[in-house]
Amino acid sequence: PGFSKEKGQKYYELITAVNWFQKKIARYPLYFQSFYPADNDIKNYEALEHHIHAYLEDLETVRNKLHCYISSLRNDLKKIVTNKEEIVVALNWLEGQGFKTFNNVSENRNPHRHKGFKFADKYITDGQMAEMALDKALPIKAQLSEYGLQEMQKIKRESFEQGKKYWSENAVKNYGQVSSLTDVVLKKTKNFLYQFLDIKAIN
Numbered sequence: 536p537g538f539s540k541e542k543g544q545k546y547y548e549l550i551t552a553v554n555w556f557q558k559k560i561a562r563y564p565l566y567f568q569s570f571y572p573a574d575n576d577i578k579n580y581e582a583l584e585h586h587i588h589a590y591l592e593d594l595e596t597v598r599n600k601l602h603c604y605i606s607s608l609r610n611d612l613k614k615i616v617t618n619k620e621e622i623v624v625a626l627n628w629l630e631g632q633g634f635k636t637f638n639n640v641s642e643n644r645n646p647h648r649h650k651g652f653k654f655a656d657k658y659i660t661d662g663q664m665a666e667m668a669l670d671k672a673l674p675i676k677a678q679l680s681e682y683g684l685q686e687m688q689k690i691k692r693e694s695f696e697q698g699k700k701y702w703s704e705n706a707v708k709n710y711g712q713v714s715s716l717t718d719v720v721l722k723k724t725k726n727f728l729y730q731f732l733d734i735k736a737i738n
Contacts, residue, residue: 538733542611546728549604550721556597557717561710563590567703579695580662587656587702597713598637601720605630608724611731622727629723636716658698665691 563586571582609626613619668675668687679687729735 542732545607546604546732549600549607553597553600553604553717553721556593556600557713560590560593560597560706560713563593563706564703564710566590567699567706578662578666580659580666580691580698583662583695583698583702584656584659587659590702590706594637594709594713597717598634601633601717602630605720605724608727608731612727615731626724626727629720633716633720636712656698658694658701661694662691662698665694 566586567583567590570586571579605626609623612622612626616622665687667673668679669684669691670676676684
């Protein structure tokens, strides 16, 4: 049938979406380290919590975009190839093996979102506890000794710094894994995609 612009556009958009979100999560180590408000209207631990939510959501979006790409290719190939079962088995295996990278993201993110519970992070909850204890509007602060006040200030400061460090390092590690996964998926499916689009690779 020859090359179809409509089919080419479809896969251009699918692959572009994967790459765009992959580049987006590459920025999160910097966000976790440096992207915090200069005034006190938003607390640092609040900004960190926002970064965590956005990061986990974007990681999940990368996973979904890869799933959409593989699923579309699998369904399209089934319409034109004679070895349908072999293609399906190969792409199912690739999807199953590759998406093990995202298992922890799914386990940590989805249950809280669907059941209505607030996502809990130790560094955030410690910071919130200390912030509450130091709030002048609440009776807790008046009951604390000078040592207790210093300890709450210490917890507030250290929980934020530790959380910032943990999530920044986690984002660097995860990006390496996601980037490798994306490369593998695109390389392993290249010949399948060329077959569907009816184009030949240029050596």
